[in-house]
Amino acid sequence: MSDITQLFFDAAALGGIYAMAALGIALIFGVMNLVNFAHGEYIAFCVFALILPSTDAMSVMFLGRAPAIVLIPVILGLGALIAVASEMLVFRHMRNASPVAMMVGSFALGFVIQNTLLALYGGRPKAISLWPDLNMPVELAGASVPVLQLIVILTTLVVVTGLALLLRKTRIGLEMRAAAENFRMARLLGVRANVVITGAFALSGALAAAVALIMATQTGVADVRMGGQIMLVAFIATVIGGLGSLPGAVAAGFLIGAASVVLQAYLPLDARPFRDAFLYTLVIVSLLVRPQGLFVPKSARPRI
Amino acid sequence: MKHFLTAAALAMAAIPAAAEEDITIGFAIAKSGWMEAYDTPAAAAARIRIDEINANGGLLGRQIKWVEADTKTDRAQSAKAGLQLIDEGADMMIVSCDYDFGAPAALSAEAAGMNSFFLCAEDVKAGIQGVGPNSFSGSVLAAVQGATMAEWSHAERDARRGYVLLDTFIEYNKGICRGFDWMFPQLEGAEIVGRDTFKNDDASIASQITRIKSLDAEPDVIMLCSVIPGAAAAVRQIRAAGINSIILNGSAVDGSYWLNAVPDLSGFVLPVQGSIHGDDPRPEAEAFNVAFEKATGARPASSYAYPGYILMDLWAKAVERAGTLEGAAVTAELEKMDKEPTAFGVRSFSPELHHQNIAPMQIIEITDGKPAVISEWTISEPVPLDVLLSR
Numbered sequence: 001m002s003d004i005t006q007l008f009f010d011a012a013a014l015g016g017i018y019a020m021a022a023l024g025i026a027l028i029f030g031v032m033n034l035v036n037f038a039h040g041e042y043i044a045f046c047v048f049a050l051i052l053p054s055t056d057a058m059s060v061m062f063l064g065r066a067p068a069i070v071l072i073p074v075i076l077g078l079g080a081l082i083a084v085a086s087e088m089l090v091f092r093h094m095r096n097a098s099p100v101a102m103m104v105g106s107f108a109l110g111f112v113i114q115n116t117l118l119a120l121y122g123g124r125p126k127a128i129s130l131w132p133d134l135n136m137p138v139e140l141a142g143a144s145v146p147v148l149q150l151i152v153i154l155t156t157l158v159v160v161t162g163l164a165l166l167l168r169k170t171r172i173g174l175e176m177r178a179a180a181e182n183f184r185m186a187r188l189l190g191v192r193a194n195v196v197i198t199g200a201f202a203l204s205g206a207l208a209a210a211v212a213l214i215m216a217t218q219t220g221v222a223d224v225r226m227g228g229q230i231m232l233v234a235f236i237a238t239v240i241g242g243l244g245s246l247p248g249a250v251a252a253g254f255l256i257g258a259a260s261v262v263l264q265a266y267l268p269l270d271a272r273p274f275r276d277a278f279l280y281t282l283v284i285v286s287l288l289v290r291p292q293g294l295f296v297p298k299s300a301r302p303r304i
Numbered sequence: 305m306k307h308f309l310t311a312a313a314l315a316m317a318a319i320p321a322a323a324e325e326d327i328t329i330g331f332a333i334a335k336s337g338w339m340e341a342y343d344t345p346a347a348a349a350a351r352i353r354i355d356e357i358n359a360n361g362g363l364l365g366r367q368i369k370w371v372e373a374d375t376k377t378d379r380a381q382s383a384k385a386g387l388q389l390i391d392e393g394a395d396m397m398i399v400s401c402d403y404d405f406g407a408p409a410a411l412s413a414e415a416a417g418m419n420s421f422f423l424c425a426e427d428v429k430a431g432i433q434g435v436g437p438n439s440f441s442g443s444v445l446a447a448v449q450g451a452t453m454a455e456w457s458h459a460e461r462d463a464r465r466g467y468v469l470l471d472t473f474i475e476y477n478k479g480i481c482r483g484f485d486w487m488f489p490q491l492e493g494a495e496i497v498g499r500d501t502f503k504n505d506d507a508s509i510a511s512q513i514t515r516i517k518s519l520d521a522e523p524d525v526i527m528l529c530s531v532i533p534g535a536a537a538a539v540r541q542i543r544a545a546g547i548n549s550i551i552l553n554g555s556a557v558d559g560s561y562w563l564n565a566v567p568d569l570s571g572f573v574l575p576v577q578g579s580i581h582g583d584d585p586r587p588e589a590e591a592f593n594v595a596f597e598k599a600t601g602a603r604p605a606s607s608y609a610y611p612g613y614i615l616m617d618l619w620a621k622a623v624e625r626a627g628t629l630e631g632a633a634v635t636a637e638l639e640k641m642d643k644e645p646t647a648f649g650v651r652s653f654s655p656e657l658h659h660q661n662i663a664p665m666q667i668i669e670i671t672d673g674k675p676a677v678i679s680e681w682t683i684s685e686p687v688p689l690d691v692l693l694s695r
Binding site for chain 2: 003006007009010013014017018118122123124125126127128129132135136137144146149215218219220221222223224225226228229230261264265269272273275276
């Protein structure tokens with residue numbers, strides 16, 4: 001029994017990170033058909049904001065020194081800021097461009113952010129000592145679970161519920177849902193396009209910042225390439241969840257995290273290095289069975 | 305002022321004439337991109353040796369100068385950088401630290417019949433097996449590092465139950481584990497009680513930790529074959545989970561720059577070619593650290609600066625003995641080197657292997673977040689070639 005509980009917590013923690021990242025991507029896709037490949041770089045940017053810019057090998061904490069009550073809102077705000085700034089500087093000017101052109105634009109933006117980080121911080125990974133106590137395990141239902149994993153699971157639930165409430169109960173939420181269903185029609189009916197899009201980017205950036213805080217606490221390192229793998233998994237989660245579907249992205253994020261943990265736990269040793277190959281085979285199977293995604297939004301229509 | 309300008313003009317006019325006599329070393333290294341952090345210190349170390357040789361009257365009575373080309377941490381740019389350096393008259397080429405990024409430049413050097421040295425590659429391919437007969441590496445094979453950890457921990461820490469945790473990210477990691485897997489089970493009473501894999505950029509290694517914790521008893525040592533950042537993340541998660549086994553690693557995690565990731569880390573051991581922490585028992589090694597600080601403004605951040613100095617030293621000795629810069633002749637002299645002394649211990653090459661399959665290593669242990677040399681270890685027999693080449 002405890003094995004299963006342990007597996008559940010391991011899976012939920014990894015899935016929670018993926019779900020949060022996937023949500024950030026799905027939000028933007030929902031309102032403007034943009035797959036924002038710079039999302040991973042937002043994560044790296046927020047992690048690096050914790051330390052002072054310097055190419056020295058030793059890192060010195062910067063924002064990371066602030067107490068949690070200050071640090072969390074500041075980093076979330078910073079994530080929102082870089083996302084909104086990239087919308088204003090790049091994506092706003094591409095609003096009438098094809099989705100493919102926008103996607104290429106997001107790749108370019110990602111390169112710019114990554115290389116700026118390289119120039120400011122150098123290519124060597126940096127150490128970050130952020131809340132090391134959160135990695136201490138607690139015993140729970142026969143499983144040993146780091147406090148951070150519990151926080152990840154809880155945060156994901158809170159974020160998903162909060163977002164659902166925002167989308168259902170507020171005006172901006174209503175406008176976002178309307179924009180996600182049919183952007184042109186929504187605009188014709190008086191939905192404020194700039195507010196909706198800026199809002200979506202701000203939320204998406206804040207989600208990237210949340211992932212960044214979790215990653216920094218979990219791994220203790222900052223690396224310019226650290227957003228890449230999460231971005232890839234999150235993008236796949238939005239695809240198999242059904243592009244544009246927020247609950248789909250969350251569910252698929254959890255699903256991929258769970259599948260990855262189960263494969264790691266049960267694959268024979270020789271096959272374990274190919275865990276991701278098995279994982280992506282499952283993704284292909286899922287797409288073959290349901291090419292439109294597991295959770296298709298009503299607005300589903302041919303995209304990209 | 306006028307005289308100064310005249311003198312300067314004369315001096316500049318004199319350079320081309322002198323340049324024909326100079327020996328040119330080409331550096332095809334990353335000056336941008338993530339590899340830069342590894343190439344720059346090793347290249348600076350090679351130049352310290354060049355300056356020393358020049359100050360002592362040069363090589364074959366000629367001064368050494370160097371030219372460089374940026375590989376931009378890119379394989380295609382590496383090939384281009386190699387060709388560019390050949391055009392600029394390089395007599396020997398020093399290429400990027402990592403095999404993947406150095407090999408394209410090294411191959412162009414090989415095609416031109418000149419010697420090439422990888423700054424710090426630790427994969428057996430960086431040499432005859434991957435590039436060709438005139439290619440060498442200045443570092444010590446990853447498998448030697450793993451085998452050193454196995455034999456040392458067995459002898460000095462009574463390690464009997466070993467666990468192997470392999471990060472499948474790069475060939476270097478597999479090399480460390482290959483060395484450990486070869487050495488550890490042949491030691492008396494030692495067995496590998498379990499093994500697992502992870503990926504360097506895994507967001508969490510929770511299920512790997514669950515597997516370690518489900519063993520009957522905690523292993524004596526965990527051979528962690530990984531590099532930063534994944535290694536730091538793994539150590540942080542292993543220690544946080546309350547696993548107190550001694551964690552062994554390869555040289556790649558040397559340097560204190562990542563230690564903040566795991567506050568008050570203890571029981572973490574790695575082998576290095578020399579200590580950057582000022583406690584190397586050999587005065588020559590510490591003298592190099594001081595020279596490095598004088599040249600660059602800071603002490604080396606990791607022991608990966610040393611291979612640059614060592615390779616320049618060995619190559620220059622071989623050139624002196626061969627009396628020529630011609631690639632094959634210098635290679636023949638390098639291959640005759642058997643336990644050749646350097647500031648960082650003895651080095652050997654053979655016609656089969658242009659790499660170190662045995663070398664004296666300083667053992668560094670991190671206690672309460674402080675790294676210190678605790679002993680020196682040389683494995684009892686060289687890692688056999690078939691182990692190095694096994695997949």
